[in-house]
Amino acid sequence: MAGRKARSPVKGRATIKDVAAAANTSMISVSRAFRETSKVSSDLRIRIEQAAATLGYVPDRAASALASSRSMNVAVLIPSITNMVFMEVIAGINDILSPQGYQLITAATDYSPVEEHRLLRGLLSFRPDGVLLCGTDHLPQTFQLLTEPAVPVVHMMELHHRPGSYSVGFSQESGGAAVARHFLERGYERVGFVASQLDPRTMARGAGFQRIVEETMRVAPYVLTVPDRSSIELGARLTARALQECPDLNALFFCNDDLAQGALFYCQRHGINVPQQLAIAGFNDLPASAWIMPSLSTVATPRYEIGREAAKMLVDLMLGKEPANPSLDLGFTFIKRESS
């Protein structure tokens, strides 16, 4: 009633001050009761907790971050939100970080390094205690953003052997190589690589595949790449195009299971016998790949584990501990199924 100077006139949300008053103690004790439980007598703590509960007190991260210079936020950048692969990585990250009180702030770069830089700038306004990035190829400016005031960073999916750099993943190149070896062992000699969404990981898979083929066959494999986003439909279309451009192909390696599944559906609909006429392999081992007819040979990748281990490594870094292994190789498994 009396002319108050308050800017936000009783806008409702209870603050630590209200809780302190209600529990008849000081603000700092309320603060401690929530953060350093052991430093407050259980008597006082219970009083505070009751007061907080009746007032519906919810702490304010912004104020806490400002005062403590620890935000308990972790910024996560992934290429795409609608790609199951990255969602599983995020699930792994969250399963480690969430119990420790960290909140993920996520954004999707749409496979663009420029967009990645822009988004990271935005996420840095959250003053994250750590950052998780996909891949090891970033703009120079992106690396710079992270160094000015050094923020702990862990790279995921690929391995980064530069000193002072931390990564959890596996060798995409070796994954592609494994598929090539498999094709050649099974006697497929007119092999090809089909890829879309040409990010560096996709290209590394192709490079590994081509390397083995060239080393063994002394001839380059057929290669078909398009920049479009991967999808089942695109897989079908690219299969048609590959077989048209090069009708004597007898084995195709697709850079991911989405494309490979599209290829299998295409073959099913067009009466192409897999693997007798055309062998097919994919990458990632999506759930449907074990069930599709014929079941899809593919490279199983430890997405969930990559998320978990990257998060663990980041926690170490955020606590100032040096991780045991700065570049953790979680490997992959080639799974031979009916399609090859």
Add this chain to the structure above:
Amino acid sequence: MAGRKARSPVKGRATIKDVAAAANTSMISVSRAFRETSKVSSDLRIRIEQAAATLGYVPDRAASALASSRSMNVAVLIPSITNMVFMEVIAGINDILSPQGYQLITAATDYSPVEEHRLLRGLLSFRPDGVLLCGTDHLPQTFQLLTEPAVPVVHMMELHHRPGSYSVGFSQESGGAAVARHFLERGYERVGFVASQLDPRTMARGAGFQRIVEETMRVAPYVLTVPDRSSIELGARLTARALQECPDLNALFFCNDDLAQGALFYCQRHGINVPQQLAIAGFNDLPASAWIMPSLSTVATPRYEIGREAAKMLVDLMLGKEPANPSLDLGFTFIKRESS
């Protein structure tokens, strides 16, 4: 060198103060240069922008939120992060909110109202300007969290006709009913409903299906429900179980496409002719459903559009505007394909 009182000794990140000093102006002008561009002369603005660029200045949302009591955060709660359906909703939300400067803070409830309440408490510590929830069924405490200091909320996926409540979605019940009508029109009379992950939306689909079947056939359909998470594999297992429990079934409605795809794969592997021996329908129209053999009849749902429209409605509410329609029905489309 001299004993400073500063708590964080030159920890690097440039502040608005540093920018002001470098641009030879005041803090408030820097603040305005970024937020209310028009209120600063272009001369000054350029000086400030240059200073900010050389210093690598990134604003601090925490401080901004604290001072302005607008966080520019929007809390989003979805049931699952590994379910494509919700990721498409999030993509829609983000496409509207991101250009307006809002940042999504997302968490997954794992289909649990209790977990939803716990997570929402956590997200409220971000002082979100708005909240987006999936479904309309929440714990009383959850609704209460949102009312103390009223935060704008929009419910997604289902419709909520309560006054003062905002929602964007479609009638899940009608979706189920549409499938039942289709089955009956095509002459399938021994029909069943198979569901997992029994959230209220799943149950509504089943209820709509059962209602039509009972109204028309004067007999209840076969129903098989399990609480497990949906997956292709589970779809296959449940199909086996349904056919064992009730061998004369000739049409099965699965509560989502994941299960239905599993059913199709099961039938393919076991030589069950679809749709001659068994018709199958799903829900959601996932990308693979158009390609699988036989292609899957399903209810296409406007996930992306729901996200967009819910976000638009939330923006209105956050600006204090009353949305044109407090419960926006985006409908659905039954797609008849080869499986029925």
Add this chain to the structure above:
DNA sequence: ACGCCATATGTTAGCGCTACCACAACGCCG
């Protein structure tokens, strides 16, 4: 010439919280 408004910039006082220091009360040691 005067007021008066619009525009451009600055000053001040917090937003809600926690680091840092201070201090009281209570053992426990030699």
Add this chain to the structure above:
DNA sequence: CGGCGTTGTGGTAGCGCTAACATATGGCGT
């Protein structure tokens, strides 16, 4: 029994930013 650590508690300042209030400055009508 004085000194000293240990435990519990509180006062105060300030994190980086912005709302609200000044305070210039210039143009315009009368």
